[in-house]
Amino acid sequence: MFGTSGVRGRVGDDVTCDLALAVGRALASEGHEEVVVGRDARESGRMLADAAAAGLRECGADVIRLGEAATPTVARSVGWRDADAGLVVTASHNPPEDNGLKLWNPSGQAFDEDQRETIAARVREEEFSFADWDDLGEEREWGSQNRKSADQRHVEALVGAAASGNCSLVVDAGNGVGQVTATALRRLGHDVRTLNATPDGSFPARPSEPTAENCRGLAELTAASDADFGIAHDGDADRMRAVTGDGEFVSGDVLLAVFAREAANPGDEVAVPVDTSLAVADALERQAVSVARTRVGDVYVAERASDCGVAFGGEPSGAWIWPAETLCPDGPLAACRLAALVARRKPLGRLVDDIETYPLRRGSVRTDRKAAVMDRVRERVRAEYRAVSALDGVRVGTDEGWFLVRASGTEPLVRVTAEARSRTRVDDLFVEATALVEDCE
Structure with a gap:
């Protein structure tokens, strides 16, 4: 039922309200007493989040609702609210007809293989612990009790984790829910122009996945303007890709090497999947940093990144993890860290050219x-x-x-x-x- 990125598939076929209800029931039945629930901008997201929340409450768990929010915002929110787990309704970079469910631990790390299988087994066997009629879980919005919004907390965390600067850049949110990126970058002093910034789960401007082909509009706008570089997110903003000031789309392996060289010190390790380019290991070897190879999937990179001595984890698809900050792939954090790097060592094209690549x-x-x-x-x-x-x-x-x-x-x-x-x-x-x-x- 669960892949490495959670449950994901076509709405009405693979992903239904019955499934979301069952996952909510299973999560609560496993003893998760308080769960943060958020969703991306897809049309089906509201009903699936409602179904998951109903299943959670039916088995006695309290629910904190975020509404539309980036996946890294939801993942971080679990720890901020001292909750037991997080549930995001998203299909990430998949097309609009798809949706899915992904589960998170308080550390910001996605549920691992054993945790996913435990939930899947309960769903298969319909092994749920229903609460008594007078002990059902409660539901409340995040913003109750005059708290700062989850987005505000995320922006504050981003500003605290990245140096300020004065770059000019274009942020292509892909009609997803990554608006915290532009807000944080402006707070850090950068000049930001946005593209496809209105959330729309049908992704009218471009497909959700930020590939070179799908980011041609970003590349053209960046090259035609005075921007230093551009960045793009997928629908839930866990991924981040970049283009140089000349409009060149930066390969995921090269961007991984750029981030890893900045994050790691001699003797550190960097977690990367087995299909990562030699370019990364070669670039890191020059500063006495080694690579630790994992299975393909950001959940496996995150697991390895949680080990002592691992300074950074990355997947060429655009998932970047700084374990000292959070174990979830955080596209907005990657954007802010890249802006700080470019502000200090301009331009991005020069950083890219420093990485030797191979066929x-x-x-x-x-x-x-x-x-x-x-x-x-x-x-x-x-x-x-x-x-x-x-x-x-x-x-x-x-x-x-x-x-x-x-x-x-x-x-x-x-x-x-x-x-x-x-x-x-x-x-x-x-x-x-x-x-x-x-x-x-």
Whole structure:
């Protein structure tokens, strides 16, 4: 039921009010007595949040409602209110017809694999502990009792975590709920122009995922203006991507290296997924910082980032984690940290050019027998190669590069990625890995 990013799928098919109700019931039945509930701007979000809140209250948990809020705002709010858990209704960067549910711990870390399976098991077995009629949970809005809003708390946290500066930048919120970014940046002294800033869960201006293709408008506006750089969020603002002042979209691996070099000191570790470029490890090696590889998914990066000695965690898709601040991917925090870095070391294009990059190829092999194919791939790889990791799929390291074979979590595909320090070698590795998968099909 749960993937690494929670429950996610098409509304009315995979994600329904019945499911949201059951997840709420399960969460309360596990002993979470007070739960913060928020949602992104999708049209289906209100009814799903209502259903989840009803399930929570039905099993005795009190609910603090945030309404529309960025996922990192909700995740941080769990600790701010001394609550037991957080529940966000969001499909993050997915299209508008999708929605989902993601659960959070007070540390800001998403529910781990064991926690997710515990909730899923209760939902499957309908094992709920219903409260007596006179002991139902209560519901209240965050803003009751004259408290600062959750957005205000988030802005204050961002301002406290980033140095001030005087950059000029464009913030593309993608019609999502990341408006705290522009507010915090202005408080920090930056000149901010916004793009697609009105929340609209149909994402009329561009698809929610901030890819190079989807961010062409941001790139063009940034290049045509006097902005130093631009940033883009997805629908719930847990992701952040960037473009240079010339409108060049910065690759996720390069941005990861830029952030990691600034965050880590000699002897530290940086948590990255197994499909991260060699460019990151090479850039960090020069300052005696090592990488700790994780399974693909920001929840696994966050788990590793919680360990002592890990200064930063990042995923090239745009999830950035500073564990000293929070264990949730916080797109607004990443935007403020990047603005501070550019203000001190302008321009972003120069920081990007400092990172040496290598040729990388991605592809896939279609198969209806993913599990069996991967089993055979593992056997072959262990027999034929020395530097093998089965942490997530199968990753093989060589003197000049690496290849990764992973089963897709959502499609009948086995994905192949290869990278090397030369074009000839990456082509060789990619062909070698693809042939291996095809032989095992």
